[in-house]
Amino acid sequence: MLAVSHRIRPASYKATINTVRKSAVRFVSTKPSSDKYKVVVVGGGSGGLSVANQIYDRFKTTGKPLKGSDVAIVDAEEYHYYQPGWTLVGAGLRPKTDFRRQLDSLIPKHIAHIPENVKLFSPKSSSITTETGREISYDVLVVAAGLQINWDGIKGLSGALADPTSGVSSIYSYNTCDKTWDDIESLRSGNAIFTQPAGVIKCAGAPQKIMWMAWDRYRRTNRIDNIKVDFYTGMPTMFSVKKYSEALNILREERGVGGYFQHNLIAIDSANHKATFKKTDGTAVDVDYTLLHATPPMGPLNVLKNSPIVDKAGWVSVNQDTLQHTNPEYSNIFSLGDCSSLPTSKTAAAITAQSPVLTENLFSFMDSGKVNDAKYDGYTSCPLLTGYGQLMLAEFKYGLEPKESFGHLVDQGKSQRIFYHFKKDLFPAAYWNLMVKGKWFGVDGVFRPKF
Structure with missing residues (x-):
């Protein structure tokens, strides 16, 4: 029920990020340093931190603990974001x-x-090469590198995000999420448009979460009669899971929110406050906006696209049950989270379920050369904020089938106040205090599941 990435920024901040990366490379680490490790984890996001800690802890329980120089996380980012x-x-x-x-x-x-x-993955030699040319060898590799946001995939978006008068913002960046609130709060009348692209994105419910919060804010401050709220999505429905999609569509109609499906945002003219959407028939439509919340298109990291460990779409190709690489020649490679080919929603809720499965199979592989019976069923979750004090907790697995933790107590197709406080208060605390330390196991809480 958590989702995170620490590597997604608007293109307008590239200069700043490059400076940070150069500084990061100059860090003098007090951690053990070597060019050969038993386990190398690429990525220090929620997946990387969680699984690296769980792997270390798993070996510790067997009487064959790993040493401080056995596990390494490779990541140049200075900050980690929730x-x-x-x-x-x-x-x-x-x-x-x-x-x-x-x-x-x-x-x-x-x-x-x-x-x-x-910079380079070399699975045949069980090594990676960093941007400085350093070659690092491994016995087992875990790829948890996340995905990238393609800010330049929408013409004019980066410039609009950097312009405080554009009315354009996005919660998909640390640098612009507070601009979203400023824009929402300052709007008194006009057209408020919220967008979602076609295709794979991180936390697919987020584009409408912020829309529902804005709508409720306008209602509570007596502005809703003067503001038209519309949802423009490249997808054919409100949500991928039928149960929640139908409930959200009913909510949309009850609240008078416009629904424009299979409309993909391709350009923003911030000077004239116009947004251009492309429809499935190839035609384009221009829409006037006063406020525009943009969700950019996303995809695999460039460093992965050209590597030998990915599928045709650019995701690390793994078995959807075991999280081990599908190529027998690369059996010492595992992957989880947003960079993987797992056919489920890309959230850290998914990672909480994936991490213990990967850990158990990796441990078994290192011990016997074979993976264990641990299997991932595709569990993921999307806590859908629908207003202040309201949240619909969507939980599902492979096949887009609901897998609900509280379905025997309440209808999870309806918003509940207690779920709102999960999102607002419980989940952030659980993330910082448990998940990044490898102590949170999804629906099993603090108890590591047995396989």
């Missing part, structure tokens, strides 16, 4: 500084931190 919090920032509920920590501070001393980014 991205679900950005929706709370955009809704005016929390300051964005609550959702950022120094990455190095989250990596325990018994795990090495290599503050560099990967």
Whole structure:
């Protein structure tokens, strides 16, 4: 029920990020340093931190503990972000500084931190090469590199995000999530448009979460009669799972929110406050906006697209049950989270279920050369904010079938106040105190599942 990435930024901030990366490479790490590790984890996001800690802890329980120089996380980012919090920032509920920590501070001393980014994957030699040319060998590789947001995939978006008068914002960046709240709060009348692209994105419910919060804010402050709220989505329905989609569509109709399906945002003219959408028949339509919340298209990292470990779409190709690579020649490679080919929604809720499965199979592989019976069923979750004090908790598995934790107690197709407080209060605390430390196992809570 959590989702995070620490590597997605608007293109307009590239200069700043490049400076940060150069600084990160100059860090003098106090962690053990070596060019050969038993386990190398690429990525220090929610997936990387969670699984690296769980792997170390799993070996510790067997009487064959790993050494401080056995596990390494490779990532040059200075900061780690809790991205679900950005929706709370955009809704005016929390300051964005609550959702950022120094990455190095989250990596325990018994795990090495290599503050560099990967440039090349060489699975045949069981090694990776960093951007500085350093070659790192491994017995087992875990790829948890996340995805990238293609800010330049929408013409004019980066410039509009940098312009405080454009009325354009996005909760998909730490740098702009507070602008979302400023824009929502300052709007007194006009057209408020919220967009979602076609295709795979991180946390597919987020584009409408912020829309529902804005709508409710306008209702509570007596502005809703002067503001028209519309949802433009490249998808054919409100949500991928039928049960929740139908409930959300009823909510949309009850609240008078316009629904424009299979409309994909392709350009923004911020000077004239016009947005251009492309429809499935190839035609384009221009729409006037006063406020525009944009969700950019997303996809695999460039470093993965050309590597030998990915499928045709650019995702790390793994078995959907075991999370082991599908190529027998690369059996010592595992992957989880947003960069993987797993056919489920890309959220950290999914990672909480994936991490213990990957850990158990990796442990078994290192011990016997074969994976265990641990299987991932595709569980993921999307806590859908529908207003202040309201949240619809969508939980499902492979096949887009609901897999609900509280379905025997309440109808999870309806918004509940207690779920709202899960999102606002419980989940952030569980994330910082448990998940990034490898102590949170999804629906099993703090208890590591047995396989």
